[in-house]
Amino acid sequence: KQEVTQIPAALSVPEGENLVLNCSFTDSAIYNLQWFRQDPGKGLTSLLLIQSSQREQTSGRLNASLDKSSGRSTLYIAASQPGDSATYLCAPNAGNMLTFGGGTRLMVKP
C-alpha cells in the first residue's frame, strides 16, 4: 500500500524566500505525481503534473522534480509571496487513485 510523507509539516517564512517542499512515497510503480495547492476549506488546485518518465516540470515560479526510483519528489517555490500561503499536497498516481500525503502548511509573511 502506497504511503506518502511530506516534510516539513508546516513552514513559516518571510516574503521573497526560495522554498523546497519534500515528498517521499513508498511504491515507485506510479504513472505520475501531482502537486496541489489547497486553501482553507476549499478544493484542490492542480499546480504541476510530472510524468513518471520525466525528471522535472516547471510552471512559473514553481519547479517540481521527481526521482521515481528513490520515491522522492520536491516542489521548489521561487521568490515566495504572501499569496502562496496555503497547504501543498503531493499525490503519486498508481493508476486507479491518487494517494495523498499530510501536506505542508505554508505561511509566507509580508
Added chain:
Amino acid sequence: EADIYQTPRYLVIGTGKKITLECSQTMGHDKMYWYQQDPGMELHLIHYSYGVNSTEKGDLSSESTVSRIRTEHFPLTLESARPSHTSQYLCASSRGLSYEQYFGPGTRLTVT
C-alpha cells in the same frame, strides 16, 4: 481550465436523513473519483468510476454509495446520515489513468 462542479457547497443536516451530493463535469472525462477529507486530515479515495455503469470502492471504507448513469454525472448518496459522516467530500475527474486529475470545490457536510 477544469470544469467540475459540486452541489451543495455546504450542507447541515440531521441524523437519519438521506442525502445526495452532486458532482458533474463538462470535460467528457471517463474517470471520476470521490475523496473524503476529515478536518485537518489527509484525503482518502472512497469511490471511483472508469465510465458509465462502472463503480468501484476506494481504499477508505465508506457507507456511501455512488452511481454513474451518465458520463458527466457522478452522485454520491448517504442513505442515513450520521455525525461520523461529517467531513468534506471532494469530487475529481480525469481523461485517463495517466492524466491529470481535476478537483471540484468540495461539499462540506455537517451531520448534527
